[in-house]
Amino acid sequence: MSSVSILLILCTLLLAGQSIESARSKAKKNAILIFADDAGFMQSAYNNSVCDTPNLDKLAARGLVINRGYTSVSSCSPSRSVLLTGLPQHQNGMYGLQHSVHHFQSFYNVKSLPVILRNNGVYTGIIGKYHVAPRSVYDFDYFKTGPIQQVGRNITYMRQLVRTFLRNANERDTPFFLYIAFFDTHRGSWKPEDQRKNGPFLNLWGDGGKGHGRIPDWKPHVYDPDKVLVPYFLPDTRAAREDIAAMYTSFNRMDQGIGLFMEELKASGHLDDTLVMFTADNGIPFPNAKTNLYEPGQGEPMMISSPHHTKSWGKVGNSRAGARKEITGLGQGRR
Ligand SMILES: *[C@@H]1O[C@H](CO)[C@@H](O)[C@H](O)[C@H]1NC(C)=O
Ligand SMILES: *[C@@H]1O[C@H](CO)[C@@H](O)[C@H](O)[C@H]1NC(C)=O
Numbered sequence: 001m002s003s004v005s006i007l008l009i010l011c012t013l014l015l016a017g018q019s020i021e022s023a024r025s026k027a028k029k030n031a032i033l034i035f036a037d038d039a040g041f042m043q044s045a046y047n048n049s050v051c052d053t054p055n056l057d058k059l060a061a062r063g064l065v066i067n068r069g070y071t072s073v074s075s076c077s078p079s080r081s082v083l084l085t086g087l088p089q090h091q092n093g094m095y096g097l098q099h100s101v102h103h104f105q106s107f108y109n110v111k112s113l114p115v116i117l118r119n120n121g122v123y124t125g126i127i128g129k130y131h132v133a134p135r136s137v138y139d140f141d142y143f144k145t146g147p148i149q150q151v152g153r154n155i156t157y158m159r160q161l162v163r164t165f166l167r168n169a170n171e172r173d174t175p176f177f178l179y180i181a182f183f184d185t186h187r188g189s190w191k192p193e194d195q196r197k198n199g200p201f202l203n204l205w206g207d208g209g210k211g212h213g214r215i216p217d218w219k220p221h222v223y224d225p226d227k228v229l230v231p232y233f234l235p236d237t238r239a240a241r242e243d244i245a246a247m248y249t250s251f252n253r254m255d256q257g258i259g260l261f262m263e264e265l266k267a268s269g270h271l272d273d274t275l276v277m278f279t280a281d282n283g284i285p286f287p288n289a290k291t292n293l294y295e296p297g298q299g300e301p302m303m304i305s306s307p308h309h310t311k312s313w314g315k316v317g318n319s320r321a322g323a324r325k326e327i328t329g330l331g332q333g334r335r
Contacts, residue, residue: 028175030274032265034258035083035179037076037129037152037186040231040284041301042251050229051248052221055259056303059278063305064312071282074290074297077104077131079281080181084112084138098133105133114140114177123174125165128152128181140179142168152183153202155257156217162261166268180261185250187285203249218256223248233288233296240286247284276305
């Protein structure tokens with residue numbers, strides 16, 4: 001079966017890191033990894049025509065869309081640990097979730113991506129959901145991981161942090177790696193009263209309604225449950241449709257955030273020397289998807305936008321080999 005492992009991202013970054021070292025005098029190369037929480041295939045790039053995703057569409061037009069992206073484990077902390085170390089969860093020690101009673105963490109001797117990059121002169125940052133441990137293994141120079149709703153769903157606040165990070169990077173005059181880990185489209189609280197107040201996907205939080213607060217840069221989109229696309233693995237019921245409509249609102253908020261970050265990237269002068277990647281930790285939070293070994297649990301959206309590989313722009317990668325060649329440029333010799 002042809003597949004592109006999420007591990008490829010790591011290789012891509014490390015290659016970028018090496019070329020930074022070997023070509024310090026030449027142009028700098030930076031990387032931004034945008035990581036969605038429990039997000040599925042709601043972009044138009046994956047043929048969803050109902051959920052609005054203009055900013056991910058722009059990224060798709062400037063990059064490669066990967067149709068065979070998979071996580072090695074359909075669960076939050078382990079998936080993140082694999083992404084950040086390149087080691088399967090049983091090798092890095094993060095077998096399960098990090099928080100409260102689960103209490104998993106990686107082995108102390110594991111070398112993670114941000115630490116390797118930092119040791120090679122790259123300024124590193126995390127904005128958003130952390131959910132891995134220990135800090136000594138997963139350390140970043142710029143570390144903004146709370147309060148979780150603010151750093152993970154408040155796109156105005158996140159934009160301010162992105163701006164600060166990019167300003168710091170410019171002041172240091174070093175290449176950078178920024179990991180932006182959204183909390184959207186994770187579900188909100190399970191308590192019925194919280195769901196009534198803020199919506200099942202915190203889709204009402206920050207919309208300016210009574211008691212919801214406001215996220216100034218966000219223009220909330222509300223979706224009609226009758227119009228959403230019900231995936232084949234879910235029952236077509238009213239409850240499922242209402243949940244999917246709420247998830248679309250949360251996904252669209254993330255998309256608007258990505259638009260803001262791309263504006264910040266442009267304003268910082270780094271649109272044309274930054275690799276931008278988008279993917280997610282596991283499938284959507286519905287039966288048969290998240291935490292399941294089925295396709296909807298393991299399959300991930302994955303997009304890679306390299307300003308140096310314009311020949312890949314707008315393309316869809318269906319094979320492991322094809323995608324690897326196009327992403328890393330190994331097929332044509334490294335650039
Ligand atoms: C989207 O639809 C087009 C046209 O039918 C098809 O070629 C493409 O493979 C589809 N993409 C995905 C991700 O399903
Ligand atoms: C989002 O962040 C902005 C900027 O920090 C703040 O003014 C606003 O109140 C926040 N919104 C919510 C809902 O917390």
